[in-house]
Amino acid sequence: YLAEAYETKVAEAEKKKLMVPIPLDEEIKAKVCSRKRQWGASWLEQYSILFSRGFKERRHDYFSWLRITQVLSTAVILGLLWWQSDANNPKGLQDQAGLLFFIAVFWGFFPVFTAIFTFPQERAMLNKERATDMYRLSAYFVARTTSDLPLDLVLPVLFLLVVYFMAGLRLSVGPFFLSILTVFLCIVAAQGLGLAIGATLMDLKRATTLASVTVMTFMLAGGFFVQIDLGVKVKLVILGIISLVSK
Template sequence: MSLELRCHCCSDIIQLELYLACRIGFVTQDDVLFTHLTVKETLTYAALLRLPRTMTREQKKERAMDIIYELGLERCQDTMIGGSFVRGVSGGERKRVCIGNEIIINPSLLFLDEPTSGLDSTTALRIVQLLHDIAETGKTVITTIHQPSSRLFHKFDKLILLGRGSLLYFGKTAEAMPYFSSIGCNPLIAMNPAEFLLDLANGNTNDVSVPSELDDKVHMENQNLQDTNSKINLRPSAQDVHEYLVDAYEHRVAYKEKKKLLAPLPISDDMKATITSSKREWGTNWCQQYSILFCRGLKERRHDYLSWMRITQVIATSIILGLLWWHSDPTTPKGLQDQAGLLFFIAVFWGFFPVFTAIFTFPQERAMLNKERAADMYKLSAYFLARTTSDLPLDLFLPVIFMVIVYFMAGLKASAMRFFLSMLTVFLSIIAAQGLGLAIGATLLDIKKATTLASVTVMTFMLAGGFFVKRVPPFISWLRYLSFNYHTYRLLLKVQYDPVPDILMTSVPLDNGVTEVGALVAMIIGYRVLAYLSLRRVKASNG
């Protein structure tokens, strides 16, 4: 299908882009999928976000199941996608899931970038046969492919051959070999047509007969080389072959093909109505986007957050702390200082842990975010809020286990009110530290750079936390107010000892704790606003 559209202003271009966005599917070379979601969950979430809001939730789920059966994925529908460190579906099944993510919206045009890359010949043939079946339903499928087998080559209806950025052939696949034969290029040995064409495109004529024009040119060049006693070259150069093929295409085929492509086709009334409507139609409203992304985030990250390795790490650390501070006695100066050291370690541990978990969030999901935002699946604000809040239930599970073990083993104040206030303080510290990690990750979007910056920042905050140095020089004393460790440590002291003993008193007296709580809340909000603005800046620069 071709459209003759004349755009007279920017609004016309925007209308055209909105129309094309919901009519075109694009499958990237790399399989951009969530590792821990199953095949069914992946396609269901895509259906919920991408299909029009005129469809009910159940209809969208039925559409996802139809795609699963259409692509032959019913046997692995409850298997995780998997990745480098997670066992999942096969490469061919993963590629079919990527195709399913795009054809779920029933696009008129489907682009694929090297869909057979990394697949064995049998699996590659299945993928190409699937694309052929999709094309037979009335869709236009365009794919790039390198080194296809002869069976794959004959599955394609039309062929575009490029060499050094220039068009060497465009037309029916079945007519490609006769065309090159007509211009004097034939394989000298039995070979895959695709290999023959790639050799020509790269100027390799070792197993290819060349036309008399090129032979004459080579003989003339060799005659000149003999006169200068230079080494004789018996084959035409790659540059000569390329120029000959480009010239032959321009004179024999290009004009007729361009005339066909430029012939306008009438636009139906439905298309005109869709194109002239400049309003962007999201598949769901903002609240539904948030809800879907929140549930998807919980399912995707629960495996990492609640892995046995992480649970074992937290439990082992809490038991070691409980044994080292076993029933510490705060009635003696040494015991009091020991407990203060424990409280500071808790503030540092639950400041360090969330930062280095959160900095990976946006760099790791950058490809997925770019892909889904390009497809207009959701608003950035809905994604950001869902992404940052879906971590909270998971982030707060392990600290509860940690505090239950450490609090009573170490002999801290056995009071329900003090215990819950201590937990609340730790929660505030975690959310603030997580915000810092999100801001660093979103600003840099590079794991190595983000890790380096986070290490320096966390170390600085720890040193300014009020335990190692109580009398900070005035010219740098402002630094402690930026440290969530400082505010968390002071709140934990306030909860455990009210009034706080002079031996533990820092240079700034403790009041009722409102200042510290306000500072942590400001960090929670401020860091997240910075992270969101950084993501918007990246999106704007990419767009």
């Protein structure tokens, strides 16, 4: 009886009182609105911790047996197909140009589809940690990008060690390290493209579709399949210039 009487006579009035907002004076309101974020660590400390965490998390994915097998098997197949090609004759030179084009395509666009998944997959964790002011967004992004660079360099070096000597490319120190540098720059550019697409769309299906179209456009406009001269529209010329695999 008491519970029923409370629900019918007292509960509604009490609920209305609780729903009335409590007014804040101007001094308290100014303090709340002007509160600056208090970081528990400096930017460098945040970067260092995030770099270490990202490196430990992703090294297992980068050096999984599946990825190592994929890269090394591709390298062996290329080495067998271009076994000791000779650049001193026109046919061998053309063959080596095709090999270099494939290497640029493989390492220029393979990281795109890996980087696309970065922000969509880490979005929930990032929002949760950012809501508690654990670190700055700039520290996260710089640490996330730079922690991938050492990992991105290991497999391309192994790949080139197999392909370079099996295919009989120029056996000197300078061209070999220039080849590594070129592949590394392609990886950095492709990784940036994948991160930009993934962060812009935040949807894996749409991001993968846009990345596929972009990759195919850059590949076709690179100048290996069709020569784009100044007589063509300026937009196509610009595509050929910004392509990751342009001549």
